[in-house]
Amino acid sequence: MTTEMNTLGLRARAAAKALAQASTDQKNAALRAMAQHIRAEATTILTANAKDLAAAASKDLKSSFVDRLTLNPSRIEAMATGLEDIAGLKDPVGRVMEKWARPNGMEISRIAVPVGVIGIIYESRPNVTADAGGLCLKSGNAAILRGGSDGIETSKAIITCLQAGLDDAGLSPDAIQMVATSDRAAVGEMLQGLNGTIDLIVPRGGKNLVARVQAEARVPVFSHLEGLCHVYVDKDADLDMAKAIVLNAKMRRTGVCGSAETILIDQAIANTALEPIIRTLIDAGCEIRGDAATQSADKAVKPAAEEDWSTEYLDAIVSMRVVNGVEEAMTHIAKYGSQHTDSIITANAATAEKFLREVDSAIVLHNASTQFADGGEFGFGAEIGIATGKLHARGPVGVEQLTTFKYQIRGTGQIRP
Amino acid sequence: MTTEMNTLGLRARAAAKALAQASTDQKNAALRAMAQHIRAEATTILTANAKDLAAAASKDLKSSFVDRLTLNPSRIEAMATGLEDIAGLKDPVGRVMEKWARPNGMEISRIAVPVGVIGIIYESRPNVTADAGGLCLKSGNAAILRGGSDGIETSKAIITCLQAGLDDAGLSPDAIQMVATSDRAAVGEMLQGLNGTIDLIVPRGGKNLVARVQAEARVPVFSHLEGLCHVYVDKDADLDMAKAIVLNAKMRRTGVCGSAETILIDQAIANTALEPIIRTLIDAGCEIRGDAATQSADKAVKPAAEEDWSTEYLDAIVSMRVVNGVEEAMTHIAKYGSQHTDSIITANAATAEKFLREVDSAIVLHNASTQFADGGEFGFGAEIGIATGKLHARGPVGVEQLTTFKYQIRGTGQIRP
Numbered sequence: 001m002t003t004e005m006n007t008l009g010l011r012a013r014a015a016a017k018a019l020a021q022a023s024t025d026q027k028n029a030a031l032r033a034m035a036q037h038i039r040a041e042a043t044t045i046l047t048a049n050a051k052d053l054a055a056a057a058s059k060d061l062k063s064s065f066v067d068r069l070t071l072n073p074s075r076i077e078a079m080a081t082g083l084e085d086i087a088g089l090k091d092p093v094g095r096v097m098e099k100w101a102r103p104n105g106m107e108i109s110r111i112a113v114p115v116g117v118i119g120i121i122y123e124s125r126p127n128v129t130a131d132a133g134g135l136c137l138k139s140g141n142a143a144i145l146r147g148g149s150d151g152i153e154t155s156k157a158i159i160t161c162l163q164a165g166l167d168d169a170g171l172s173p174d175a176i177q178m179v180a181t182s183d184r185a186a187v188g189e190m191l192q193g194l195n196g197t198i199d200l201i202v203p204r205g206g207k208n209l210v211a212r213v214q215a216e217a218r219v220p221v222f223s224h225l226e227g228l229c230h231v232y233v234d235k236d237a238d239l240d241m242a243k244a245i246v247l248n249a250k251m252r253r254t255g256v257c258g259s260a261e262t263i264l265i266d267q268a269i270a271n272t273a274l275e276p277i278i279r280t281l282i283d284a285g286c287e288i289r290g291d292a293a294t295q296s297a298d299k300a301v302k303p304a305a306e307e308d309w310s311t312e313y314l315d316a317i318v319s320m321r322v323v324n325g326v327e328e329a330m331t332h333i334a335k336y337g338s339q340h341t342d343s344i345i346t347a348n349a350a351t352a353e354k355f356l357r358e359v360d361s362a363i364v365l366h367n368a369s370t371q372f373a374d375g376g377e378f379g380f381g382a383e384i385g386i387a388t389g390k391l392h393a394r395g396p397v398g399v400e401q402l403t404t405f406k407y408q409i410r411g412t413g414q415i416r417p
Numbered sequence: 418m419t420t421e422m423n424t425l426g427l428r429a430r431a432a433a434k435a436l437a438q439a440s441t442d443q444k445n446a447a448l449r450a451m452a453q454h455i456r457a458e459a460t461t462i463l464t465a466n467a468k469d470l471a472a473a474a475s476k477d478l479k480s481s482f483v484d485r486l487t488l489n490p491s492r493i494e495a496m497a498t499g500l501e502d503i504a505g506l507k508d509p510v511g512r513v514m515e516k517w518a519r520p521n522g523m524e525i526s527r528i529a530v531p532v533g534v535i536g537i538i539y540e541s542r543p544n545v546t547a548d549a550g551g552l553c554l555k556s557g558n559a560a561i562l563r564g565g566s567d568g569i570e571t572s573k574a575i576i577t578c579l580q581a582g583l584d585d586a587g588l589s590p591d592a593i594q595m596v597a598t599s600d601r602a603a604v605g606e607m608l609q610g611l612n613g614t615i616d617l618i619v620p621r622g623g624k625n626l627v628a629r630v631q632a633e634a635r636v637p638v639f640s641h642l643e644g645l646c647h648v649y650v651d652k653d654a655d656l657d658m659a660k661a662i663v664l665n666a667k668m669r670r671t672g673v674c675g676s677a678e679t680i681l682i683d684q685a686i687a688n689t690a691l692e693p694i695i696r697t698l699i700d701a702g703c704e705i706r707g708d709a710a711t712q713s714a715d716k717a718v719k720p721a722a723e724e725d726w727s728t729e730y731l732d733a734i735v736s737m738r739v740v741n742g743v744e745e746a747m748t749h750i751a752k753y754g755s756q757h758t759d760s761i762i763t764a765n766a767a768t769a770e771k772f773l774r775e776v777d778s779a780i781v782l783h784n785a786s787t788q789f790a791d792g793g794e795f796g797f798g799a800e801i802g803i804a805t806g807k808l809h810a811r812g813p814v815g816v817e818q819l820t821t822f823k824y825q826i827r828g829t830g831q832i833r834p
Binding site: 367414 | 437
């Protein structure tokens with residue numbers, strides 16, 4: 001490991017120890033000061049961003065990539081407001097999660113504590129620098145941020161503001177550090193845990209980034225590789241509700257992980273429901289790739305290939321299939337889904353409960369759109385992402401999910417017989 | 418991967434899916450039937466155990482190892498009773514952990530669900546086969562058990578009883594499978610996650626086994642490498658209480674992970690407390706390795722070397738050191754401890770709260786023995802081990818800790834604006 005990365009890790013560990021004991025007021029003061037510094041340094045940040053954009057212009061980058069890299073005054077204000085919103089969240093640290101007494105008189109409490117040091121690996125999206133730094137701070141964790149090299153000047157300018165805010169509040173600037181090198185080996189070192197100084201990695205970005213992190217990380221990772229979300233329209237569904245939810249789940253925003261990629265229709269209502277649902281989507285500009293039954297319902301439906309059932313389009317395209325009731329729908333979801341978010345539309349309570357109980361996804365919904373898969377919509381406030389792993393954090397990862405716990409036992413001299 | 422291991426994983430996955438939906442009554446019926454089969458087949462199990470012991474006799478094995486491998490009628494009865502005790506525990510699956518409504522009327526519930534498939538890798542202790550199998554079953558998880566090769570005949574005989582019990586209750590025998598080969602490559606395949614079929618690994622055994630699992634596993638692991646537990650005797654401690662707790666923490670059972678390995682004494686009471694505490698331990702047959710101050714208090718104290726502070730003796734030996742108050746005690750614990758279990762003895766509430774708050778260990782105690790670090794003592798019932806990792810399970814791992822959760826959202830047609 002390079003001396004630079006080693007030092008970064010040791011500093012983060014020391015900062016995390018102090019930060020775990022910081023008061024709510026102190027953390028919130030830092031978050032508000034960070035927001036003020038971002039506002040005050042808007043010009044500096046835009047100048048740095050212009051440097052990154054100029055360098056990006058000489059490369060052959062996608063316009064969506066350049067758009068995400070681009071800052072403007074309203075995006076800078078959104079970063080500042082985002083930090084103030086995080087200040088407004090309830091402090092997740094120190095809450096008593098459970099408390100009970102033992103027959104021998106000992107009192108056992110389970111108390112929320114920060115995880116420690118969190119490594120965030122992300123692409124060239126400047127807002128992640130502020131968001132992730134703020135969420136880690138609020139949850140009492142030190143952050144090591146490693147953004148994409150194309151946004152490095154912008155990230156540096158933002159980090160300077162975050163560290164100034166920490167300093168204003170009497171907290172160590174080492175609580176939010178960035179990896180200043182664009183050397184990709186630094187990511188590898190983070191994924192190895194940086195000599196035991198990183199407790200958790202959160203990747204933010206596209207499938208390639210997340211796949212690399214999942215494959216190489218030697219420390220726990222909160223992530224999702226893809227959101228292959230399904231809406232199953234049951235024979236007992238209200239057709240108007242089904243049309244509205246399918247349309248929203250697919251088309252509200254097609255690029256988010258909670259957007260539906262496959263619609264499953266119960267064959268018992270194929271005759272009456274298929275065509276109106278297809279029309280609703282096509283009228284909204286959505287391409288449909290369907291099985292034979294779906295194709296026969298509307299000639300605008302293109303044939304689906306086997307790989308369509310496991311394709312996350314993140315676009316105005318959806319796959320559609322007729323299934324034999326809720327059992328076959330659940331079999332399809334288990335086979336092709338990504339355990340992210342799946343919804344059933346039905347007026348039959350028993351069918352709904354079966355689906356909610358048996359589908360093994362982080363989020364399962366009844367009569368609601370998959371696009372609610374979002375920490376804000378859960379009432380968590382800002383989130384750092386959605387996790388589809390099984391342990392610790394599943395679904396939206398907000399500040400509470402960035403804490404862990406310890407047991408405190410208060411005795412009066414108890415010894416064990 | 419071998420076909421055999423691949424098949425094992427696929428069967429476990431299918432069994433886990435069914436088991437997640439099994440009723441509490443069905444799981445408990447299986448546990449009780451398993452206990453009955455173990456009792457009924459005691460002779461068969463003892464015969465198998467005799468084979469293992471005969472093979473072990475030809476090797477140069479430690480007597481403690483052979484003792485753990487050895488079964489007798491009372492140990493067999495203890496296995497059966499253990500399974501019945503697990504049947505008596507509350508079912509952790511399906512409980513509503515949190516529930517709230519959103520302003521748009523959606524109801525969100527966080528529901529406990531099984532993790533899925535758990536791999537247990539352990540040494541030649543036949544009782545782990547029954548314990549781990551029972552705990553996984555109760556928590557709705559399928560288990561893949563891989564015990565030490567020296568106990569393979571005994572494990573096979575026990576597994577036969579467990580599977581017969583599953584069958585009696587109408588559950589698939591694949592819910593508890595064992596790796597029948599003694600090929601060590603099978604362990605490597607389990608640590609890789611067995612083609613995505615294993616969700617979690619729990620190692621049960623000595624430091625070498627746990628270290629290998631931690632180093633190689635590509636799936637989450639619940640484990641602790643060692644229990645370097647401390648008792649800090651503060652200047653405000655009641656001396657009689659301190660003597661009793663130190664003695665219990667070290668000497669009740671020296672071979673358990675919650676036994677104390679280092680005693681820290683506040684220098685403010687070194688003159689009065691050191692000698693009586695040393696005497697208490699020495700009278701109980703404990704060897705003491707101390708720093709200069711401890712040595713000067715009693716000539717029976719041997720000098721401690723630097724490595725003593727990080728040695729888990731698991732024996733009637735303890736290291737002892739004089740520290741400058743609670744701060745230096747906590748610095749010592751942070752430097753040398755294993756984040757397992759640490760205790761402070763003091764009558765000063767503020768000092769106690771500081772210690773409970775700032776020591777970053779799974780279990781922190783005030784005026785109680787470190788030997789309470791045990792799932793049974795927490796009221797969890799049987800445990801599968803103690804975890805010192807930061808995420809999901811920390812401290813005793815009982816049936817609740819072997820579950821995860823999902824979000825169920827109940828709507829009435831909500832779409833996201």
